[in-house]
Structures are given as structure tokens and as C-alpha cells.
Amino acid sequence: GESVGLHLPTLSVQEGDNSIINCAYSNSASDYFIWYKQESGKGPQFIIDIRSNMDKRQGQRVTVLLNKTVKHLSLQIAATQPGDSAVYFCAENLNTDKLIFGTGTRLQVFP
Amino acid sequence: KAGVTQTPRYLIKTRGQQVTLSCSPISGHRSVSWYQQTPGQGLQFLFEYFSETQRNKGNFPGRFSGRQFSNSRSEMNVSTLELGDSALYLCASRSGPGRNNSPLHFGNGTRLTVT
Numbered sequence: 649g650e651s652v653g654l655h656l657p658t659l660s661v662q663e664g665d666n667s668i669i670n671c672a673y674s675n676s677a678s679d680y681f682i683w684y685k686q687e688s689g690k691g692p693q694f695i696i697d698i699r700s701n702m703d704k705r706q707g708q709r710v711t712v713l714l715n716k717t718v719k720h721l722s723l724q725i726a727a728t729q730p731g732d733s734a735v736y737f738c739a740e741n742l743n744t745d746k747l748i749f750g751t752g753t754r755l756q757v758f759p
Numbered sequence: 760k761a762g763v764t765q766t767p768r769y770l771i772k773t774r775g776q777q778v779t780l781s782c783s784p785i786s787g788h789r790s791v792s793w794y795q796q797t798p799g800q801g802l803q804f805l806f807e808y809f810s811e812t813q814r815n816k817g818n819f820p821g822r823f824s825g826r827q828f829s830n831s832r833s834e835m836n837v838s839t840l841e842l843g844d845s846a847l848y849l850c851a852s853r854s855g856p857g858r859n860n861s862p863l864h865f866g867n868g869t870r871l872t873v874t
Contacts, residue, residue, distance in 0.1 A: 682862050691763070691849050691865035692802075737802065745815050745856050746792070747863065749802035 656735065658754040667725040667757075671738035671750045676719060678740035682747065683712060683723045687734045695723070695736075725755075733757045761786065763866035765850050771872045777838040780869045784831050784852030790814075791833040792863060793825060796847040805848075808833055809856045837871075845873045 661667045673681065679700040684692035698705045698712045698721075705712050711724040721738050735754050739747040764783040772778050784791050793805040804817040808827035825835040831852075837844055847870050851863040 684865075689867070691851075691867045694862050694864055697862050739802075745790070745807050746804040746817065747794075747802075748804075751801055 656752055656754050658756060660756045660758060661728050663728060663730060663757055663759050665728055667723075667728045667732070667755060669723045669725075669736050669753045669755065671721040671723075671753075673719050673721055673738065673740040673750070674748065675740060675742055676716070678742050678748075680741035681712070681714060681721050682739045682741070683710075683721075684737045684739060684749075685732075685734045686737065686752070692737060728755075728757050730757050730759065763850055763852050763864055765848075765866040765869050767869060768867070769870045769872075771874065772840050773874050774840055774842060776840050777836060778840060778871060779834055779836045780848055780850075780871075782833045782835075782850030782852075782866060784833070784850075785864055788852035788854055788861075788864075789831050790853050790856050791827055791831065792851045792853075793833070793835050794849045794851065794865075795819075796849055796868070797845075802849070805835065807856070814856055840873045842873050845871060847871075 682697040683695040685695050686692045696707045696712050703714050709726045713722045735752045737752045738750040766781045790809045792807040795803045806816045806825050807814045811827045822838045827833045847868040849865050849868045851865040853863050854861045
């Protein structure tokens with residue numbers, strides 16, 4: 649279904665630690681997934697994407713894992729930095745051109 | 760390359776008025792989408808345009824409309840504004856429709872406040 653975000657879950661990590669942000673997607677027919685980062689006052693910024701024929705994809709300091717069996721997506725950020733503080737959204741794509749966004753997770757990085 | 764540009768950044772309107780928001784996509788991108796972002800409902804798809812044609816429409820009332828010009832620039836219009844229309848309106852562009860094209864890249868949005 650469509651995203652509903654009344655309360656934003658928060659993940660607090662110490663600078664230098666690894667972060668794992670999780671997302672449960674809604675439709676088993678979704679075949680394309682994207683992670684976005686949104687900083688205050690800005691629009692969502694593309695981080696990394698993955699197609700359903702893969703279960704892992706790596707970028708610079710980020711890794712996305714896809715588990716289609718349980719409809720779960722995760723974003724791992726290595727050596728988290730203060731600049732990583734933001735709200736992170738996962739999005740899924742069905743056979744249309746619209747994205748269905750998750751509720752978002754706020755990542756707070758402490759020194 | 761310049762990113763997606765949205766104007767204005769902030770807008771205050773009163774109930775019953777109408778508003779037009781503007782979006783210039785990334786150069787070379789021909790597909791433009793609009794999303795509404797609110798604290799309560801999160802990011803919700805409004806519509807997508809390609810080659811001046813609306814390809815998909817989200818679950819919003821007919822007061823919400825849009826169009827795309829031949830240079831790929833897009834506008835969205837909201838008529839008879841309601842308090843619940845207060846939101847961040849985000850425009851996103853990509854090279855073309857379909858998931859085999861580049862992912863959506865978003866602008867910084869227009870913050871609309873309806874009083």
C-alpha cells in the first residue's frame with residue numbers, strides 16, 4: 649500500500665560505527681528498489697538502487713541487501729560520519745513508473 | 760550538470776485560492792514526476808509526465824493537475840486550496856520512463872502553506 653509515516657523511527661549511532669537501516673516493502677511483485685537520503689530542507693537524494701535479480705549491491709561506504717523471501721531491504725553504512733545524519737527512505741517500484749516510499753528512518757550520528 | 764530546480768521554494772496561500780508550482784528537470788531528462796510529502800502521509804506519488812503526456816496518476820482529487828512542456832519543464836496546479844494541501848511538493852526527473860532508465864532525482868521542493 650502507500651506509505652504512512654506518523655512516527656519516524658530513529659537510529660542513533662556513534663561516529664565511526666556501522667549503521668544498518670531496515671525496510672519492509674509491501675509488494676512481492678516489486679522488482680526495483682532504491683534508497684534515498686533526505687537532509688533537512690532538501691529533497692530526497694539518491695544513494696543506491698538494486699534490482700530484484702540481485703541480493704546485494706555495494707557502493708561507496710554503502711551496501712544494500714535484498715531479501716525477497718521476507719520482503720526486506722537493508723542499507724548498511726560503513727564508518728558512519730556526522731554528514732550521514734538524515735532521514736533515509738526506501739522505495740519500491742512495481743510495474744508502473746511510480747515509487748512507493750517507506751515511512752523513513754532518522755539516522756542520528758553522535759561524536 | 761544542474762540538478763532539478765523548483766520554484767518558488769516557499770509559498771503561502773489561503774483556502775480557496777489556486778497555486779502553480781514550477782519544475783525544471785535535469786538537462787536531458789524527459790520524464791518528470793511530482794510527489795507530495797507530509798508528516799502524516801509521507802511521500803505520495805501525484806503524477807508522471809513524459810513527452811508532454813501524463814503517464815501515471817496517483818490517488819489525488821481532480822484539484823491536482825499538471826502539465827509538461829516541449830522543453831520537458833513541468834508545472835503542477837492545485838485549485839481550491841484546502842488546509843490539508845499544506846505540504847512539501849517535490850519534483851523529480853529521470854532520463855525516460857520505465858525502470859530501465861536512471862533512477863529519479865529530486866529537487867529541493869516547494870513548501871506550500873495554506874492558511
